[in-house]
Amino acid sequence: MKSPNTQFSGGGRRSSSGAVSMSSSSVGSRTSDRLPHSPSTSTYSSTTTTISQKSNSGRNPVIIAVKSVVEAFASCFTPPEPKSSSTNFGDSDSFKAPSVASDGGRKKRHSSSSSRGRSIYGSENNSTHTKEAGSIKFNMEDIYKATKNFSPSLKIGQGGFGIVYKGCLTDGTVVAIKRAKKNIHDKHSGAEFRSEVRTLEKIEHLNLVKFYGFLEHGEEKILVVEYVSNGTLREHLDSVDGNVLDFASRLDIGIDVGHAITYLHMYTDHPIIHRDIKSSNILLTENLRAKVADFGFARLAADTESGATHVSTQVKGTAGYLDPEYLSTYQLTEKSDVYSFGVLLVELVTGRRPIEPKKEIKERITARWAMKKFTSGDAILTLDPRLERSAANSLAMEKIYELALQCLAPHRQNRPTMRKCAEILWSIRKNYRELAG
Numbered sequence: 001m002k003s004p005n006t007q008f009s010g011g012g013r014r015s016s017s018g019a020v021s022m023s024s025s026s027v028g029s030r031t032s033d034r035l036p037h038s039p040s041t042s043t044y045s046s047t048t049t050t051i052s053q054k055s056n057s058g059r060n061p062v063i064i065a066v067k068s069v070v071e072a073f074a075s076c077f078t079p080p081e082p083k084s085s086s087t088n089f090g091d092s093d094s095f096k097a098p099s100v101a102s103d104g105g106r107k108k109r110h111s112s113s114s115s116r117g118r119s120i121y122g123s124e125n126n127s128t129h130t131k132e133a134g135s136i137k138f139n140m141e142d143i144y145k146a147t148k149n150f151s152p153s154l155k156i157g158q159g160g161f162g163i164v165y166k167g168c169l170t171d172g173t174v175v176a177i178k179r180a181k182k183n184i185h186d187k188h189s190g191a192e193f194r195s196e197v198r199t200l201e202k203i204e205h206l207n208l209v210k211f212y213g214f215l216e217h218g219e220e221k222i223l224v225v226e227y228v229s230n231g232t233l234r235e236h237l238d239s240v241d242g243n244v245l246d247f248a249s250r251l252d253i254g255i256d257v258g259h260a261i262t263y264l265h266m267y268t269d270h271p272i273i274h275r276d277i278k279s280s281n282i283l284l285t286e287n288l289r290a291k292v293a294d295f296g297f298a299r300l301a302a303d304t305e306s307g308a309t310h311v312s313t314q315v316k317g318t319a320g321y322l323d324p325e326y327l328s329t330y331q332l333t334e335k336s337d338v339y340s341f342g343v344l345l346v347e348l349v350t351g352r353r354p355i356e357p358k359k360e361i362k363e364r365i366t367a368r369w370a371m372k373k374f375t376s377g378d379a380i381l382t383l384d385p386r387l388e389r390s391a392a393n394s395l396a397m398e399k400i401y402e403l404a405l406q407c408l409a410p411h412r413q414n415r416p417t418m419r420k421c422a423e424i425l426w427s428i429r430k431n432y433r434e435l436a437g
């Protein structure tokens with residue numbers, strides 16, 4: 001999903017809109033042994049920026065393409081929640097695949113937004129259509145019907161991949177239809193598309209956006225995925241609808257995301273690395289259940305048992321979330337997602353974006369600033385000012401920061417596994433609930 005951050009991708013896919021150059025040494029140049037490594041902010045603007053970095057020389061220029069932020073949700077319905085999930089977290093006693101539980105107990109928010117008609121969050125709809133995930137081959141007629149010939153009124157967003165439409169299949173399933181940009185000069189789009197399809201058709205989890213099918217016909221490349229109606233996590237942290245996401249909801253969302261990534265990393269035989277975990281890639285349901293989206297950058301991880309690691313030909317991800325070790329070695333492992341998850345945890349606590357170009361220099365890299373405050377005993381100064389300073393919130397905040405600090409370790413061997421992160425968050429929530437009453 002779109003965010004006002006800087007996005008790294010390969011092949012100059014998005015460099016057409018105002019590319020500027022940046023040496024690769026300036027990316028992540030402010031390393032610290034103790035604090036999380038983050039890119040320099042001085043060159044970033046508050047708009048979404050895409051960076052391509054070829055890895056073969058390490059001296060190639062990084063191309064930054066500034067994209068305009070276009071985010072508009074049309075009217076929408078509640079997406080069907082899956083009946084079950086294939087999650088399997090093994091035999092941990094303290095960690096019983098909680099992500100398969102129903103939404104019961106979660107409070108509903110933003111339902112009042114339906115009174116605004118075509119609000120960004122849309123209205124709750126008790127649709128009974130629950131479509132199984134899977135790879136359906138659609139034809140153009142299906143897509144034209146579903147989108148009313150790509151009606152502009154059904155456009156719900158636009159990203160690097162292309163335009164996103166809300167659509168309705170003939171069986172009534174409400175879907176998001178992602179139509180790839182037609183760029184004949186883009187040699188990578190076909191490969192990216194097929195990579196996304198291969199990844200999407202294999203996975204199914206309550207906290208991952210479901211994949212319904214695809215279409216590849218000439219220049220036309222289309223993905224049909226689950227429609228998630230309640231906006232992105234970033235929009236909620238920005239209080240776009242005027243509501244503040246409370247601490248308990250943030251903790252729940254962190255756990256949902258933790259489960260989704262754990263599932264990807266523990267995927268039988270072939271672990272999957274997401275590579276672009278960020279708040280704008282996390283979609284929320286009406287019940288504030290989180291669903292991780294955008295597998296365009298996902299690649300199958302290396303066979304960890306053989307000790308092999310995936311050596312990328314291109315660095316991909318979003319500035320502010322990027323693992324410094326991946327940036328310097330081009331070796332991609334699951335721990336790069338763990339690093340991004342650490343950044344996300346800080347984002348949940350502070351409400352701030354990973355890079356805040358308008359803040360004074362020492363506060364610009366949010367994770368660095370927050371971890372510094374945490375290690376000097378002043379974590380409370382970084383808690384989102386819109387959140388209550390209760391004992392439960394303060395204690396949970398300290399515990400989340402303890403975990404974030406580990407996730408943000410400069411060297412991947414010092415970071416926990418995603419499964420460990422989810423287990424820790426699970427126990428933080430247990431204690432939080434006991435204290436909050």
Ligand SMILES: Nc1ncnc2c1ncn2[C@@H]1O[C@H](COP(=O)(O)OP(=O)(O)OP(=O)(O)O)[C@@H](O)[C@H]1O
Binds near residue numbers: 161162
């Ligand atoms: N499954 C979905 N359900 C509901 N809305 C969606 C869905 N997927 C995308 N959107 C909307 O469309 C917008 C664009 O999404 P898309 O994933 O194409 O691009 P992006 O992630 O914003 O861009 P980038 O490619 O730079 O990450 C999102 O911000 C969101 O508002």
